[in-house]
Amino acid sequence: MQTPAFYDTLFGDLPLIDWAQHGNKLEGESWAAFARAAEAKAAGQIAQACRALLEITRMADLDSRHYLQAWSALRELNCPEGRSGEREILGVIIEAHADHGENGHDILAVYADGSALYLDHAGAVTTWPAEDPKLEDEIGAVLDAAGAILPKIGPWNEKRLPPPERGNVRLNLLTPVGLCFGEGPFAAIARDPVGGPLVKAGAVLVHRLQQQPKATVN
Template identity: 40%
Template sequence: MGLRQFFDKLKGAAPTPIPAPTPPPTGIREVLFGDLPAAQWPAPDSDLRAVEPWVWFAAAQQAQAQHDAVAAEQALRRVLATAGLESRHYLQAWQALRELGVTPPAEAAKQVLGVVVEVGLEQGLDLLAAYADGSARYYNYSGAGVVWENPDDSLAPLIRALLGAGQQVATQIGPWEEVRPAAPGKGQVRLNLLTPSGLHFGQAPFDTLWQDALGGPVLVAAQQLMQALIAKPEQVAERRQ
């Protein structure tokens, strides 16, 4: 069964949801990529601003407001130097550093820290995301979803497989130099590869991408991870709606 058919099968069999917090104001999709503008991570009124690593992002914001690029860079590099953070924090740090004109070293520039697969369906958008920190999540177009925060290593091989397939694509293409585009339309699939040098992506109709030598393995890996996510019991995979 192809990924598109598997998504279609889910329309009548979405996982049983449990109540979830209201999504961030920018929407679930917007916070998956680790590329929000520096002024929005964290938001000016966020209670997280006094908590690590958010406090360093807040310090960078303050330094930028004072036109102190050196202090801003130092604060952001504290994020990069801290082990064990979410991959999106490292991506956000690099996003802010690039805004300051700082580029990642060659050995890190194309390292894939996350993969987001977007599938444009008749009813809306389906999303699958996986990160180098071992977390993953699937959001159905209806708003139901499964959030995996790496409580154990059972999905680690599948997440590594998806990141590895994405890495093969990222090494062959350049980063997107403009603002991240809106979600793909009906019948389109977009493979988003998240790196310190920015977003790399490929987009095509599903059948075209499925047959592509580089894109096909990403879709196969995404399908396998999605199946495993949805099969997870509720005690280890938080189900949201």
């Protein structure tokens, strides 16, 4: 059984307070900056919170989800700085409903920092650290395929949808301007000249990740 809380952390769009609490026992940036932003928001000091969040977007060598969370919080607080984000791929999440009548769905998450994660419908998770370059080509192929799609779709400004229905695949592009996605029947998307290359690149990466040790999400 997949854990919704874990699933939601993959998108980099948790509410500011929730994300800051993930790091409330950790020191150093960018967690300290998120804590400052959350405290400023709670005190009604929105401009101060916006400055702390913008500071995070300019930090070097952070995990991609920190950048995504900072941009998401800038939009959450309606910060003017939130409109300065680039249309670039910081992450990709491919979701497909489980085959063979099983419940749950399979998730491939890939990030611009070079990390990746595969979470299957049974809760088994395989992670790939950004520091290991052995899957650099496969991860790069996913990011490149997503980059080719990005100019063709705009950001989704509503609440993120529940996981895709049976038979569908959803291609989520995570960017500083928000979530961009496309969804449709798996067979149709796989044949599509726009979405097909991303589905294919994702399948190759999943195959490689499935050969690695697994953990379990409870």
